[in-house]
Amino acid sequence: MGKNNKLSITFLFAGIITAALLHFFIIKGLLNGQHISFNWKNFIDLHNNIALYLIDSLWIxxxxFGWFAGKFFETKINSLKSEINNTKTQYSKVNDIATYLSEGNVDFEEDQDNNKIIRKLLGLRDSLKKQKEEEETRKKEDNQRxxxxxxxxxxxxxxxxxxxDINKLSFEIISKLCKYTDAVQGGFYLLDDSDESDIHFQLTAHFAYNRQKYNEKRLEWGEGLVGRSAFEQKTLYIDEVPQDYVDITSGLGEANPSVLLIVPLKFNEEVHGVIELSSFEQFEKFKIDFVEKIAENIGSTIxxxxxxxxxxKLLKDSQEQAERLSQQEEEMRQNMEELQATQEEAAKQSKEFISFTNSVNHTLIRAEYDVNGILLYANSKFLRKLDYENNSEVEGHHISMFINEKDKEWFNDIWNxxxxxxxxxxxxxxxxxxxGKDLWTMATYTCVRNESGGVEKILFLAIxxxxxxxxSMDYEGQIRALNLANIKAEYAPSGKFITCNTKFVEAVGYTMDEVKETSIFDFFTDNDQTDFDELWNNVVNGMPYQGQLSVTIKDKKIKWFQMTFMAVNNMYGEVDKILVLALDITDQKELEIKISEQNRTLKQQEEELKNSEVELQKRLDAAKKELRQHFKEVEKSKxxxxxxxxxxxxxxxTTDQNGKIEFFNKAAEELWGFERKDVVGQNVKMLFNPDIIENDEFVNKFVTTNSDKFVGERREISISTKDGDNVQVLMLLSDATVDKVHTYTAFIQKIEVELF
Structure with a gap:
């Protein structure tokens, strides 16, 4: 049975089983209701009732019912399965289409469907496909451009x-053009119109040609397809090439190209050559247009x-003609010059000799002597320098008259x-x-010989x-004096030793041979080297130096020198050497060092003294402060x-020991008639009559400075008031001494006579 009948059979068996069970339980119930045992006989007896046959019909x-119910459900299930399968199929189509589109694939084929989603997706596919084709077309056009x-x-x-180079140019063009356009072979024909009676094309370059085909590299004007293209000034494109037109030979055999492109090299309506290209593939239009543009550029260049x-060529011909004319003119000119030179040579030599003689006479001291030393000729410069007025004073005289007696001995040897x-x-x-003055010259004595080689005369020239x-002699004297008085040495700008005097050797303690092996930098310690390098560079750059330096001499001893460094330039203004002058000031420097140490000691002691003064000042300030406090207390007490x-x-x-009034109370004002402000600070003598001061010993000692006063004694004296009255009073004087400073206080009582 098929899969579709399984459910019907299942329901059929279920109906049979249900009918059997239901029939059994009904029969069993009927027998039990009649209290009859269940056996086959009793079962048959029950069928006497027609209604029991209805129960038996349950088996049918x-x-x-089960069979038809199964068929019904099978139909429904099959219908649902069909719908589900259709849905799955449509979903699968939608999924496949979506996958293709997401991957950019728009070239798939799909049948039209009633499903809206599929129809829309197919519409989207067609739209994308059209866009893709347009994009590819655009890209293709862009790539072509x-x-x-x-x-x-x-x-x-x-x-x-x-x-x-036209040959190199043609080969470069045809080889590169074949490769660039994917042509399998090509030829470059150049029009040769140098001879108007023989105008033809010459194959100047070829690429991948069969050698047997192109043994002849010449084509006449109008001959073949090349000549036709040139004659018509048009491009020829042939897509059916004759079988015997050209063969392409390779390692795989021989083949005939399928297309042929022939383009004239045209510029300003003139043909200058033809390019021929062949290929197995069709040339696209953009390539043909490209070759035509290139052909036009090539035509312009050619x-x-x-x-x-x-x-x-015209320039070369013109130059050759000009050179021939110039050569002829040059030959003619040389002939004329040689003729003229022969005529002028003698006059020229004469003029040159006269000019030379005049130049010498204007520049140099000149004289001529015979072999015996007799002066034959002297120029004006000779006369002027030797203080003579005319030639008659010197000509005919012996040369010895111009030589000092001290120099004649060595000069005679030279003259002989x-x-x-x-x-x-x-x-x-x-x-x-x-x-009688000395005339120093830079002189030359030269023999002038005759034709036989003998000495005719002796020429004297001098400056x-x-x-x-x-x-120079003054400088030499100064240098000798410097050598005697100073330590002197000379060094190259690099510091290398050149020369020195004996004082330098004695000062540094080395021998001359040892000094020659040293440089200026060897005399300075590592600590001083940096500063000295800077000093030396400044001197080399034109900045003289003068000052005191410590120098390390032999056995690492230290000496002090007052040194001067100065650059000496050559005639070109360049530094030739460095002159070093020095004075040994070691003793002076050691004394300065001792004095400096003593000064440091004195400064240290002075500093300690200052510190002591500060401490003393602090104590004094404290004492003053204490004394001021004491004075304040005294003042308060006063x-x-x-x-x-x-x-x-x-x-x-109250008065001080000098008689100056310090205190004057109210009773005193009333007694004398003076106000306090008029007497305080004044001398006490103003309170007494001069006669009383002179005659009264008590008053005299009281008003006199540095006199022993009558202290503790009460005396009757006379005083003078402001009005000039003399008043009799009793006066008692007391003395208060503080730190040997006396203060005197007078107690005065007016004497009054009371009448009873």
Whole structure:
């Protein structure tokens, strides 16, 4: 049975089983209700009742019901399965379409469906497919434009770089063009129109051609497809190439190209050549357009090259003609010059000799002597320098009249050598002028020989160096004095030793050989090296130095020198050497060091003294503070006493030991008639009549400074009031001494006579 009948059979068996069980339990119930045992006989007897046959029909009704119920459910289930399968199929289609679209695949095929989603997705596919095709078309066009632009730039460079060699240019173009356009072979034909009677094309370059086909590299104007393209000035594109037109040979055999492209090299309506390309594949239109553009550029370049070649040829012909004319003119000119030179040579030599003689006479001291030393000729400069006025004073005289007696011995040896035709003399020479002065010259004595080689005369030429010689001798004297008085040495700018005097050797303690092996830097310790390097560089750069330096001499001893460093320049202004002058100041420096140490000791003691003064000042300030406090207490006590005395009925006044009034109470004001402000600070003598002071011993001692006063004694005396009255009073004097300073207090009581 098929899968679709399983459910019907299942329901059928279920109906049979249900009918059997139901029939059994009904029969069993009927028998039990009648209290009859269950056996086959009793079962048959029950069928006497027709209704029991209805119960037996359950065996037919229930299985049939089960069968039809199974069929019904099978139909429903199959319908649901079909719908589910259809849904799955549509979902699978939707999923596949969505997957294709998400992956960018729009080239899949799918049948139309009634499902809206599938129809929309297929519509989206068609839209994307159209966009993709448009994008591919655009990209293809962009790639083609880029390919064309890149090719134009590439071949433009080739045309610029090789426009001076047409053969190299043609090969570079055809080989690169075949590779760039994917052509399998190509040829470059150049129009040769140099001979108007024989205009033809010459194959100047080829690529991948069969050698047997192109043994002849010449094509006549209008011959073949190449000639036709040039004649018509049009591009020929042939996609059905004759079988015998051209073969391409490779390692795989021979093949005939399927397409042929022939483009004329045209510029300004003139053809300058033809390019022929062949390929197994069709040439696309953009490639054909590209080759035509390249052909136009090539035509322009070839036109310019031809013009340049013609121009160069004309220029070369013109130059050759000009050179021939110039050569002829030069030959003629040389002939004329040789003729003229022969005529002018003698006059020229004469003029040159006269000019030379005049130049010598204006520049040098010149004289001529015979071999015996007799002066034959002297120029004006000779006369002027030797203080003579005319030639008659010197001509005919012996040379010895111009030589000092002290120099004649060595000069005679020189002259004897010259008179015998010996070597010339050159050097410093001292002459004696007419006035007896020395004339120093840089002189040359030269033999002038005759035709036989003998000495005819002796020529004397000289330059006046008197001032220079004097200055040189002065400098030499100064240098000798410096060498005697100072330590002196000379060093190269690098510090290398050049020379020194004996004082330098003695000062540093080395031998001369040892000094020669040293440099200036060896005399300074490592601690001083940096500072000295800077000093030395400054001197080399033109900054002289003068100052005191400590120098390390032999056995590492230290000496102090007052040193001067100065650069000496050569004639070009460059530093030639460094001059070092020094004085040994070691003893002086050691004394300065001792004095400096003593000064440091004194400063230290002074500092300690200052510290002591500070401490003493602190103590003094404390004592002053304490004393001021004491004075304040005394002042307070004094004020208390003054207030006490102020209230006394008797007159009281106080003076210092110099007689100056310090206190004057109210009773005293009333007694004398003076106000306190008028007497305080005044001398006490103003309170007494001068006669009383002179005659009264008590008063006299009281008002006199540094006198022994009558202290503790009460005396009757007379005083003078402001009004000039004399008043008799009793006066008692007391003395208060503090630190040997006396203060005197007078107690005065007026004497009054009471009448009863």
């Amino acid at each position: 009704i229930l299985p049939l 880029h390919w064309v632009a890149e090719g134009l730039a590439k071949f433009g460079d080739i045309l610029r770089q090789n426009n001076d 036109s310019n090259v031809k013009i340049n070649i013609k121009t160069a 050598e010259l008179s015998r035709g010996g070597h010339h003399f050159e050097g410093y020479m001292k002459h004696v002028t007419k006035k 006046d160096t008197t001032e220079h010689k004097k200055q 004020i208390r006493h003054e207030k006490t005395l102020e209230g006394a009925l008797d007159a009281i006044l």
